[in-house]
Amino acid sequence: MKFNIAVLAGDGIGPEVMDQAQKVSEAVAKKFGHEITWKPALTGAAAIDAVGEPYPDSTHQVCLASDAVLFGAIGLPRFDNDPSAKVRPENGLLQMRKQLGLFANLRPTFTFPSLLDKSPLKQERIEGTDLVFLRELTGGIYFGEKGRRDGGETAFDNCVYTRAEVQRLAKKGFELAMTRSKRLCCVDKANVMETSRLWRETVQAMEKDYPEVEVSYELVDAVAMRLVQWPNSYDVLITENLFGDILTDEASVISGSMGLMPSASMGESISLFEPIHGSYPQATGLNIANPMAMVLSAAMMFEIAFNLPEEGKAIRDAVNKALAEGVVTEDLANGGKAYGTKEVGDFLAVNI
Amino acid sequence: MKFNIAVLAGDGIGPEVMDQAQKVSEAVAKKFGHEITWKPALTGAAAIDAVGEPYPDSTHQVCLASDAVLFGAIGLPRFDNDPSAKVRPENGLLQMRKQLGLFANLRPTFTFPSLLDKSPLKQERIEGTDLVFLRELTGGIYFGEKGRRDGGETAFDNCVYTRAEVQRLAKKGFELAMTRSKRLCCVDKANVMETSRLWRETVQAMEKDYPEVEVSYELVDAVAMRLVQWPNSYDVLITENLFGDILTDEASVISGSMGLMPSASMGESISLFEPIHGSYPQATGLNIANPMAMVLSAAMMFEIAFNLPEEGKAIRDAVNKALAEGVVTEDLANGGKAYGTKEVGDFLAVNI
């Protein structure tokens, strides 16, 4: 098959880890007989410096014309001081999600047996953890009306959801649960928020369409607790934008494999794949960043965007081989030999 | 001194643990020459059953006329199925907070050396953890306008904060930081929410009044991560209502001493003290519930509401003695002898 892939490498270590994901994807294409055309485009601080905005229309057009988007990481320290500034890398991220209609953010959290000791949690708490969050990504308080009143003395943010928005996210959750252990947890704050009550009643009404799926409803504060206590008790979790932001970050540190965690953002047509880690500016150009999360994001792209599970598995197998043989960057080297970003990428490409 | 203390025991194990807190408080009063008049009042499911509402005006009047409120726990399983019902124990809680003006919820999280093995986190991660959350409790999305539009198809919740609301909460945070290690962390989502930007700019403007306090600003998603990674890196954290709800629950499980954690809710005049645990209905009447969190809430009452640190310390010393000598309920017995709720209370009272 032939694919156009938009490459939004972004800032910091983004370009370095992206190089490895492209290299590994090329190895996959060669092995399975596909042809990839790469379409690089500017985003983040790089785009602000070049054209004054973090998600320029030229980049949007490249994404629209592609079969999938690979995204590196954005953000640089010089933007950290003023989170209210209008021109910021993160604003481009929100704009991109909205314009591409990426309403479902999928974040798996799982353990790699060889990395259990990296977790802040005790081993018996995390063993067997294999959960997936589906976070709504284009609604809620992120995109509701916000502003000031009373000459700036009062601020407000409106959280809004429609039943249709909840349905399309929940549908993905039910479908995902059907391919896994058929357990779905709807996370809300239905004892306080009206939007949460809409979430809950909407999901409850959909239960009859998926009689095999066992659905539970938990409050966001209870989930924030249980994620630390017994992460391995969860399977698929669906939630709204802000709760998802907080809980997926909390969940990401639990397995101790944060530097290996990929994610997917899906819409009606286009999907985007990115590591959950940030742009790690201090490591830029040092050839020390772990490329595995970016490479595993490419695996998700083959699986989800192109429906090619064998290709995805080839990448996952190569990553497992590298971990087993200790071909890892310094974050995972445990005092042993540390390989460079590029060398890890080379090993993965050769082992496809 | 003479005190009137409102006693809102509530549901489930509430009355049992409250009995112990009253017994221990009486022992303190006797030792230090105070006189306590107890004013019991209905709340929670008990109040719904008796008078049809969870926080009746008669109870509100008792609270207003008292020097402090001791609160047990509320909620029963029969209310769990429909979080949107109007008559629910939790609604009484929100109403009470608002009517008493309890705008600042203070929740310490600390480790008891003998309980480190109870934590889901590895020992080196939690050793030395001693942090305090100050959560805003009467504003934000909990109390903003909420409802439906489009014939019920669209739901909304408004999050609103005024500068004055942020100031009075932050003031308590700065003052608390001054009595501790002089570090304050303001938790917000200033890269997305306008209310968070108001929080951040308000706290920034107050920095000059507390030149000794070192203030940091962190995003709520980052804090959700770091709390699990390095809880002992935090001291005083201030945040808005919903973030506080999620993060304080997350923090509560970290030390492994959740059953021992007290809290205080403070207003301009009246303050309320309650354990962070719930009503634990399955244990009702079995004399197995751990009374220590409720008893330590009474210690906070002496310290905060009555400004009597010696009295508070007498209670804390008794709790530490009970822990050291293994006079504990089954949740902490570790397979050893388990004492009853009442017997632990007796030991604490005798050791004041």
Ligand SMILES: CC(C)[C@H](C(=O)O)[C@@H](O)C(=O)O
């Ligand atoms: C950068 C920020 C706006 C963003 C969010 O809150 O969604 C980030 O935290 C994320 O989770 O992708």
Ligand SMILES: CC(C)[C@H](C(=O)O)[C@@H](O)C(=O)O
């Ligand atoms: C019961 C509920 C309304 C309440 C809240 O969300 O504030 C509880 O979770 C708490 O933290 O005291």
